[in-house]
Amino acid sequence: MRLTEQQCRDRAAFRSFVAKEITPHADQWDEIQELPPALVAGLAARGYLGALVPTRYGGTGMDAVTFGLLNEAIGYGCSSTRSLLTVHAMVTHAIARWGNEAQREALLPGLATGDLVGAFALTEPGAGSDAGAVLTNADLVPGGYRLTGTKRWITYGQRADLFVVFARCAGGLTAFVLDRDSDGLDIQPITGMLGTRASMLAELRLRDCTVPGGRLLGRVGFGLAAVAASALDVGRYSVAWGCVGLLAACLDVSLRHADERVQFGRAVREHQLVQRMLANMATSLEAARLLCHHAGCLKDLGDPTTVTATWTAKYFASCAAFRSAADTVQILGATGCGAGHPAQRLLRDAKIMEIIEGSTQLQQTYLAQAAYQAYRL
Amino acid sequence: MGVLRTHTPRNQERSGVVDAIKASTRRFLGGFFRQADLADDTDMFASGFVNSLFAMQLILFVEAEFAIQVEDTDLELDNFRSLDAIARFVTAKRAAADACDAEGQPDAADRTTVS
Numbered sequence: 001m002r003l004t005e006q007q008c009r010d011r012a013a014f015r016s017f018v019a020k021e022i023t024p025h026a027d028q029w030d031e032i033q034e035l036p037p038a039l040v041a042g043l044a045a046r047g048y049l050g051a052l053v054p055t056r057y058g059g060t061g062m063d064a065v066t067f068g069l070l071n072e073a074i075g076y077g078c079s080s081t082r083s084l085l086t087v088h089a090m091v092t093h094a095i096a097r098w099g100n101e102a103q104r105e106a107l108l109p110g111l112a113t114g115d116l117v118g119a120f121a122l123t124e125p126g127a128g129s130d131a132g133a134v135l136t137n138a139d140l141v142p143g144g145y146r147l148t149g150t151k152r153w154i155t156y157g158q159r160a161d162l163f164v165v166f167a168r169c170a171g172g173l174t175a176f177v178l179d180r181d182s183d184g185l186d187i188q189p190i191t192g193m194l195g196t197r198a199s200m201l202a203e204l205r206l207r208d209c210t211v212p213g214g215r216l217l218g219r220v221g222f223g224l225a226a227v228a229a230s231a232l233d234v235g236r237y238s239v240a241w242g243c244v245g246l247l248a249a250c251l252d253v254s255l256r257h258a259d260e261r262v263q264f265g266r267a268v269r270e271h272q273l274v275q276r277m278l279a280n281m282a283t284s285l286e287a288a289r290l291l292c293h294h295a296g297c298l299k300d301l302g303d304p305t306t307v308t309a310t311w312t313a314k315y316f317a318s319c320a321a322f323r324s325a326a327d328t329v330q331i332l333g334a335t336g337c338g339a340g341h342p343a344q345r346l347l348r349d350a351k352i353m354e355i356i357e358g359s360t361q362l363q364q365t366y367l368a369q370a371a372y373q374a375y376r377l
Numbered sequence: 378m379g380v381l382r383t384h385t386p387r388n389q390e391r392s393g394v395v396d397a398i399k400a401s402t403r404r405f406l407g408g409f410f411r412q413a414d415l416a417d418d419t420d421m422f423a424s425g426f427v428n429s430l431f432a433m434q435l436i437l438f439v440e441a442e443f444a445i446q447v448e449d450t451d452l453e454l455d456n457f458r459s460l461d462a463i464a465r466f467v468t469a470k471r472a473a474a475d476a477c478d479a480e481g482q483p484d485a486a487d488r489t490t491v492s
Contacts, residue, residue, distance in 0.1 A: 098449050098452075099449065100449055100450075131429075217449075218449050218452055219449060219450075219452040219453070222452040224429045225429045225432040225433070226432070226433070226436070226449075226452055228429065229429040229430060229432060229433040230433055233433065301441070302437060302440060302441040303437070303441060304405075304434040304435075304437035304438040304441065306437070307430060307433060307434050307437070366430070373408040373409060374408065376407060376408060
């Protein structure tokens with residue numbers, strides 16, 4: 001993987017920050033199911049929350065590959081923190097890409113500094129992979145729109161300051177930017193999830209919740225085709241790189257344990273069946289990283305094939321991360337199953353990666369179609 | 378008069394540009410539609426094939442291939458419905474960009490590169 005000198009410097013800075021501020025605390029955050037506000041402030045202070053905010057609005061304006069490296073570094077330390085970065089980046093991207101100038105000027109500077117943290121509210125009890133099945137409704141009323149419906153499993157919904165919400169309006173899916181303190185918005189925390197337990201999920205209950213007309217994002221009816229599609233591409237890309245980080249963490253934990261642990265009179269690393277798992281893990285890590293880098297390079301070129309490349313990268317990286325996390329627990333045995341051990345957190349978090357931003361099965365369906373398109377059959 | 382107009386050098390040049398836009402767009406669409414099914418005025422959205430991922434790739438293609446920026450105000454089905462519509466849209470965007478350049482105004486916002 002070829003990086004520029006600047007990208008190498010940035011990667012070193014990302015890894016240093018994660019090693020000091022994130023990795024040592026990830027198991028505790030997983031236990032209490034919460035990310036501390038100081039962490040969010042730290043991410044903001046380093047410009048990470050403004051990664052996709054253009055520089056003219058106070059953001060870092062990272063290129064796609066650098067943004068990927070940031071997600072890998074954070075994904076190594078804590079998938080819950082990476083989830084926060086993912087949804088915040090989706091929101092900033094949606095506003096930067098499809099907002100009007102007034103919306104960009106009003107919202108992007110705050111999102112860049114962390115004064116505002118965003119969350120992405122698409123999923124509903126009956127609309128997950130089938131995003132078109134959204135039932136939340138938006139009616140045109142004097143001065144704006146009135147939203148009614150329920151959004152569930154909204155990452156960082158417990159703390160986010162604003163939400164990009166999708167609702168059916170005049171028959172088409174439409175995106176709105178909703179403030180946390182809006183009348184008619186009730187936010188309930190969701191706890192006890194299998195993985196990414198510190199990502200502070202919430203359910204949003206919208207009852208006659210009024211959004212000003214100036215908070216319509218994009219155009220009526222283009223919420224899915226434009227706003228959600230491009231934001232989910234960013235999310236998928238972020239998750240794919242996060243899986244690379246998770247894979248790297250699995251390999252680190254596995255290599256160290258297999259080196260230190262002695263069974264049958266020799267280090268576990270000497271046992272060939274363990275070597276098989278380590279070899280698969282190391283190979284998967286390299287392959288996943290290369291697929292993500294390829295997708296990022298295409299993004300930086302504005303090449304439309306980045307869409308399929310990102311699906312490919314996310315599909316491979318998430319499946320490989322789960323396999324590798326399962327093997328990590330297998331190599332560590334009872335030690336890895338213990339409460340508070342990183343190995344069991346990695347396994348629980350890896351399963352979530354196979355579900356979010358396009359389930360494994362949805363990706364398989366899409367990638368099979370894409371293969372026919374590539375071969376023009 | 379109509380015949381005379383189509384033979385002026387300027388109109389010939391314009392026609393060549395439109396044909397080139399359609400040709401490159403047709404090549405891109407070849408991955409999604411069978412060529413025989415795609416006339417210049419075929420309504421792609423009426424085919425039932427179009428989904429959000431196709432729409433996103435089409436927007437990315439139009440931006441990269443023709444060096445224009447699709448803005449929120451450009452989000453109209455009629456801008457992307459057919460080869461004819463795309464050619465009209467691209468031509469109009471280029472003309473608007475040329476006019477901005479002539480007046481020394483920026484024609485696109487500073488953007489990050491994540492699509």
